[in-house]
Amino acid sequence: MGNTPFNLVFKALADGTRRRILELLREKDLTAGEIAAHFAISKPSISHHLGILKQANLVSDERQGQNIVYSLNTTVFQEALAWLLELAGTGTEDSPAPPKNPLRETDDRER
Numbered sequence: 001m002g003n004t005p006f007n008l009v010f011k012a013l014a015d016g017t018r019r020r021i022l023e024l025l026r027e028k029d030l031t032a033g034e035i036a037a038h039f040a041i042s043k044p045s046i047s048h049h050l051g052i053l054k055q056a057n058l059v060s061d062e063r064q065g066q067n068i069v070y071s072l073n074t075t076v077f078q079e080a081l082a083w084l085l086e087l088a089g090t091g092t093e094d095s096p097a098p099p100k101n102p103l104r105e106t107d108d109r110e111r
Contacts, residue, residue, distance in 0.1 A: 018053055020039075021046075021053060
C-alpha cells in the first residue's frame with residue numbers, strides 16, 4: 001500500500017474521533033481550529049489525532065498564511081479498499097493489485 005503500512009491505517013481508523021475527523025474532511029478542507037470546534041476535547045488532543053492521521057497518510061496538511069489546512073487523502077482509502085476487496089475475494093480486474101503481504105512492516109530483504 002504505497003509507503004504506508006496497513007497497520008498505521010487501521011490504527012488510525014480504529015478511533016471514533018479520528019473517523020469523525022475524516023468525515024468532516026470529506027465535506028471540505030479544514031483548519032485544526034475548525035476541526036476542534038466539532039469536538040468537546042482539547043486542541044492538543046485534536047492535534048494528536050491529526051498527527052496519527054497524517055502518519056497514516058489519511059490526511060495531508062498545507063500551510064495557508066497563518067493557518068494549516070487539512071485535507072483528506074483519498075488515495076490511501078482506495079488502496080485499502082482494493083486490498084480489503086481482494087482479501088474478501090471480491091476484487092475486480094480493474095482494481096489495483098494489492099501488495100503481496102501488506103500486514104508486514106518490513107520486507108523480506110531485511111531478514
